[in-house]
Amino acid sequence: MMAPLEVIGAGFGRTGTDSLRTALNMLGYKTHHMKSFWEDQDMNPDGFYEAYMHRDQADWDKIYANYDAAVDWPTVTFYKDLVAKYPDAKVLLTVRSAESWYKSAKNTIHKAALLGLNAPEGSHMARFKRMTTTVCLDGLLADKEAFADEEKMKKIYLDHIEDVKKTVPAERLLIMELGEGWTRMCNFLGKEIPKEPYPSTNSTEEFSKIISGLKENTETFALPTNKSN
Template sequence: MIDVLGVGFGRTGTLSLQAALERLGCGPCHHMDEVLSHRETVPDWIDAAERGTADWDALFRGYRSTVDWPGAFFWRQLAAHHSSSRVILTVRDPEKWYDSVANTLFKAAGSAPPSGVAVNPEAMRVMTMMNLIVWDGVFKGRFADRDHALRIFAEHSEAVRREIPADRLLVFDVAEGWGPLCDFLGVPVPAEEFPRLNDRTAYAEKHRARLAAAMAQAGGRPQAAPATP
């Protein structure tokens, strides 16, 4: 049963929120990193993307919360299915968000395997899932178009704010720390600092390396990451 539904896009502090939710007793928390760690679920996510629905209870069995993609792609379905769940929309400066995705997830997705290296079928399935859910599903194959991606980012935020009742929704910047999150969930503020997981941490590096390896084995996307200032 999902108690907390994170609907923010990847690279909006979802790694930090995952760690925070688990610290607050709302774990295990699902995240794309979980899919990459348990690749036996990849075919189920591909099927969900192709059909637009799934057996959500089976897909999230054992988890009490979810953040990041792939769950965030199905936010409407999940919010309806788990009608009593609290919803958290992680937000970030749009320009910084785009640069972050371009230089991590999208760059990994554009990696190509060395010449002569056989394509790993399992990794190919990971790439298919990422394409169906993120690059084609969310961004309609146009993430490299900065203005288009930023418009999708803004429209997603607007849709969540419009469709989720205010008393069920927390719009959350992880820079705000424990306060708003704990107030929203009705739990005490922990003594330790709020987890700050980003590209300089070992956890994020592991996530990036795992995704890059999966994409490289599968051949990645044919387009390269756009240049950033």
């Protein structure tokens, strides 16, 4: 059991969070990400759903058992709780322009959130769907009408960035531009800079393959392995 968390990602999905997950794993962390629900069959989406519905009762050590870092949704929704729970954790805020974030999110995770999956009631996929449509962006990610309001969504994105800056003490926070590389992050975390290039994963094109996999594998919750960067 690895919790407590040492690194908390406060950036919205589609700000390079999968590349960040890969990078943190290369530095020796075991990092939770939305993809963990597809790769770790012991990861229960109900824990995050119940934490959202009953915030004061959340057992974060149990929810993040086996992980010592966490990025992407659903973690982002709970970043304030986690920053308070784990006072020694460092916080990474990944950012990009509001326009590029909205375009990327609209073409990927928003599409995935709208999928009409015929998952059996009580199945892993059905429970995952309930969690994501409730917790991610407070349900707005799966709200077709709300997400269509580009200016509103960009404001929510920018307000979140400002909220993180105001919430997290400056000495615990590193703001990372999309694709900036290793140097500042490794210095911030006290890690040696790897010889390998900083990873670049989960492009819009790659995510389209994931959506196809979701459509085809609603019962087993299995997804195609995508090893390309």
